[in-house]
Structures are given as structure tokens and as C-alpha cells.
Amino acid sequence: MSTSLFDTAPDFSQPIAVLKHCHDRIRKQLATLQKLQAHLPEHGADTQAQQAAQAVLKYFNHAAHLHHEDEEHNLLPMLQATAQGADAALLNDLVPRILAQHQQMDADWQAIKAQLDNIATGTDRALSEASVRQFADAYTAHMEVEEQNIAPMAKRLFSDEQMRELGDAMQQRRGIPPAAQPALPPAGTAGGVDIADLRLDYGRARLDESDVLEHPVDQFAKWFDEAMKAQVFEANTMSVATVGRDGKPSSRIVLIKQYDHSGFTWYTNYDSQKGRQLAENPNAALLFFWRELERQVRIEGRVEKTSSEDSDKYFYSRPVKSQLAAVASQQSEPIASREQMENNFAAVEAASGDHPQRPPHWGGYRLIPERVEFWQGRASRFHDRIVFTRQADGSWTKQRIQP
Numbered sequence: 001m002s003t004s005l006f007d008t009a010p011d012f013s014q015p016i017a018v019l020k021h022c023h024d025r026i027r028k029q030l031a032t033l034q035k036l037q038a039h040l041p042e043h044g045a046d047t048q049a050q051q052a053a054q055a056v057l058k059y060f061n062h063a064a065h066l067h068h069e070d071e072e073h074n075l076l077p078m079l080q081a082t083a084q085g086a087d088a089a090l091l092n093d094l095v096p097r098i099l100a101q102h103q104q105m106d107a108d109w110q111a112i113k114a115q116l117d118n119i120a121t122g123t124d125r126a127l128s129e130a131s132v133r134q135f136a137d138a139y140t141a142h143m144e145v146e147e148q149n150i151a152p153m154a155k156r157l158f159s160d161e162q163m164r165e166l167g168d169a170m171q172q173r174r175g176i177p178p179a180a181q182p183a184l185p186p187a188g189t190a191g192g193v194d195i196a197d198l199r200l201d202y203g204r205a206r207l208d209e210s211d212v213l214e215h216p217v218d219q220f221a222k223w224f225d226e227a228m229k230a231q232v233f234e235a236n237t238m239s240v241a242t243v244g245r246d247g248k249p250s251s252r253i254v255l256i257k258q259y260d261h262s263g264f265t266w267y268t269n270y271d272s273q274k275g276r277q278l279a280e281n282p283n284a285a286l287l288f289f290w291r292e293l294e295r296q297v298r299i300e301g302r303v304e305k306t307s308s309e310d311s312d313k314y315f316y317s318r319p320v321k322s323q324l325a326a327v328a329s330q331q332s333e334p335i336a337s338r339e340q341m342e343n344n345f346a347a348v349e350a351a352s353g354d355h356p357q358r359p360p361h362w363g364g365y366r367l368i369p370e371r372v373e374f375w376q377g378r379a380s381r382f383h384d385r386i387v388f389t390r391q392a393d394g395s396w397t398k399q400r401i402q403p
Contacts, residue, residue: 011234012167012176016151017319019075022067023143029059030136033112036119037132044125045118053120060109066173068102071146074169075154082157094149101142108135155320156354205294207376207384209400216372216388216396217261220297223374224259227290239287240266244277256286257314263366264299265306267314269331271361278303284367294377299369306364315358323356324349378403 012018036052043049076095083091111131118124158166213219227235234255241251250273258265264286269275278284286299315323328341328348335341348356369390376384383403388396 012171013164014319015070015075015163015167015170016154018167018170019067019070020147020151022063022070023147025059026064026067026139026143029056030139032056033132034136037127037129040119040125040127045122049125050120050122053116057113057116057120061113064109068106069173070170071150072099072102074166075150078162078166079150079154079157082162083153087153087157090149090153094145098142098146098150101138105135105138105142108138205376206378207374207386209386209398212374212386212398214396215261216369216374216398217259219374219388220259220299220372223290223293223295223297224288227293227295230290230292232290232292235288235290237288238264238266239289240274241285241287242274242277243281243283245280250274250277257364263301263304263368265310265364265366267311267362267364269326269329269362270305271333272331275361278365286367296375298373298375299367299371301368301370303365303367306366308363311363312358314364315362320354320356323358324352326362327352327356327359373401 032052033056036049036056039049039052045053076091076098080088080091080095108131111128112135115124115127115131119127154166213222224235236256237253238256239251240254241249243249252274254266254268256264256266270279282303284301284303286297288295288297288299290296315326318326324345328345369388371390372388374386374388378384381403385401385403386398387401388398390396
């Protein structure tokens with residue numbers, strides 16, 4: 001099974017994308033609710049049913065309310081203050097309906113919640129089919145209206161400053177502090193730090209051969225899922241190291257977008273430095289470092305381009321402004337100024353509007369793994385390292401290596 005990371009949660013610098021991600025999570029919880037409805041008549045409030053009920057309760061008791069507040073207190077008022085003409089007329093029609101739908105869905109949820117509370121504790125198996133259908137249908141139609149009208153309008157009308165204002169409000173509502181700023185050296189000091197003193201001992205976990213799954217991608221999936229659940233900061237970031245014809249290495253941070261047994265995929269400009277180096281030498285290395293879990297994964301192998309169909313699928317899933325940036329930027333090439341970059345972007349935006357075409361020089365790369373190392377930090381730098389190596393017949397061997 002291929003694991004797509006297209007829906008990895010965006011950060012609050014992309015507030016409209018965060019709201020869309022909330023919709024995707026709502027759809028998943030509605031699907032769980034409907035599966036639970038089908039499960040109960042035959043199995044009753046068994047362990048699976050209790051877990052499903054608990055998951056749905058957890059989401060709609062808390063996260064869904066935050067999502068509604070984002071819209072009611074920030075997104076919709078900001079749009080009403082900004083929109084003019086036809087946009088303002090559309091909002092005058094939609095906003096009262098959206099707010100009324102929020103109230104109705106909250107009331108519908110209370111009816112379902114009482115039943116889910118009993119299922120979650122195993123004391124009852126009753127779940128009204130009509131109530132579930134009404135709740136799911138109402139939420140689905142509601143989200144479609146917002147995605148077809150409200151989100152595109154916000155992306156079109158909001159300035160960068162308004163996007164920051166919206167994102168900051170959403171972040172504060174969730175009690176998430178802003179990113180910490182680096183501390184300045186104390187006044188009167190010479191500055192600088194003795195790097196040799198920056199020592200942190202490890203000891204959160206261990207990694208035995210018996211802990212590791214038989215296929216390295218399955219083990220990666222296990223660790224990646226644990227990193228996501230632990231809310232590791234940007235767990236989907238990885239370093240990509242390449243070497244050109246001259247033998248000089250270079251590396252950079254990119255975002256993984258998909259992985260499965262065939263490889264690890266990311267997207268970029270084929271004419272960039274890494275693209276030129278991969279054309280000269282298709283071997284590369286990836287590195288994931290999950291500091292919060294004291295883990296890293298090193299992946300080495302041969303790189304190939306993804307199909308045009310896969311590149312199209314991802315390109316058109318991106319925000320329109322990111323699509324425009326991919327067209328406007330000649331990645332890694334010199335340019336006179338930031339102003340010239342922005343002029344190039346404006347020219348592409350004027351020519352393409354909201355429907356830019358994927359340029360032929362932009363697409364995906366897939367690294368086909370040949371060696372995968374799982375590293376777990378341990379006390380006294382006596383770390384655990386388990387290495388998988390692909391054999392000629394496609395099978396994998398694994399062994400422990402010394403730290």
C-alpha cells in the first residue's frame with residue numbers, strides 16, 4: 001500500500017490550507033462514524049467499537065468547535081470586511097446560512113454524542129442511523145459550500161498580512177505558542193559558544209533486532225507514524241544529498257510527499273542544482289532526524305523521475321500560488337534582486353491566472369532504497385543502529401552495526 005503524504009498538516013502560515021486539512025479530518029471521522037454504524041448490529045459495543053466511538057468523540061467534542069470558531073470569529077468577519085461587489089453579495093447570502101448550519105450541526109452532534117458516550121464505555125450499542133445520516137450529510141454539504149466559495153475567495157482576496165493575522169489567531173486559539181526566537185548573547189560577552197559543551201545524552205528508547213519489522217519501508221512507516229503522533233516538528237522534512245560529475249556533494253532540506261515499497265518521493269525543479277547533479281549521478285542519500293524521539297533514518301539508493309501523471313497529480317494539489325512560484329522561479333539560477341523575482345511571479349500570475357500549467361522542468365523524483373539504517377539514540381553515545389541492505393534478488397537482510 002502506498003502512503004501519500006499530500007495531506008500532511010500544514011502550519012499556520014497557510015491558514016486556508018489548515019482549514020482544508022480540518023475538513024479532511026472531519027471527513028475521516030464521519031467515515032469512522034458510518035463504519036461504526038455498520039459494525040454495531042453484528043458486534044455490539046466491543047473493543048473496536050469503543051475505540052472508534054472514543055476517536056469520534058475526541059474530535060467533535062474539541063477540534064470541530066475550534067474549526068467553527070476559526071470561521072465565525074476570524075475568517076468570515078475578515079472576508080466581510082474585505083469583499084466588495086459580487087463577492088460581498090455572495091457573502092451576504094452565504095454567511096448567515098453557514099452560521100445557522102454550525103448551530104444545527106452542533107445540535108445534531110449532541111444527539112449523537114449521548115449515544116457515543118454509552119458505546120465508548122461499552123454500556124450500550126444503540127446508534128441512530130437517521131441521526132448519523134443527517135449529521136454526515138449536513139457536514140458534507142456544508143464543507144463543499146465552504147471549499148467551493150469561501151476558501152477560494154479568501155485565497156484570492158487576502159493579503160499576506162491578512163493571512164498572517166488569520167493564522168496567528170488560529171494558532172493562539174489552540175494554545176500553540178509562536179516559534180521561539182533565538183536568544184541573543186548576553187550584553188558585554190564576547191559572544192560565541194563552546195560547541196564541545198553542547199552535549200545531550202540520549203535514553204528515551206532502545207532498538208533491538210526483534211523490534212524491527214522485516215521490510216525497511218514497513219519499519220519506516222512505523223517510525224513515521226510514531227513521529228506524527230508525537231507531534232515531531234515537521235516530521236516530513238528530510239535532507240537530500242546529491243553528488244555531481246565533479247564529485248562534490250551538496251545537501252538541502254525538502255519535504256517527502258509519498259513513500260511505499262517502490263521508494264521515497266519528493267518534488268522539485270529538474271533544472272535545479274540537485275536536478276542537474278541527479279542527471280549526472282542518479283545516486284542520492286536521504287536523512288530524517290526526529291529529535292524529539294532521538295531517532296534518525298538514513299536511506300541510500302538510486303533516483304528516478306516519477307511519471308508525468310504522478311507529477312501532475314501533486315502539482316495540481318498544491319496551492320495556486322505555489323504552482324505559480326514553480327513556474328516563475330528558475331531554481332538555483334542567479335537573479336539581480338528580490339524585486340525581479342516578484343516581477344517574474346506577477347508576470348506569470350497575470351498570464352496564467354488561477355490555472356497555471358505544470359512546466360516540463362518541474363516534477364517528482366523517487367529514490368529506490370538500497371540501504372536503510374535506523375538509528376536510535378542511547379546513553380553514553382552507545383547508540384542502536386540496525387541496517388537493511390537490499391540483495392540482488394530484491395530481498396532484504398538486516399544486521400546491527402556498532403555506533
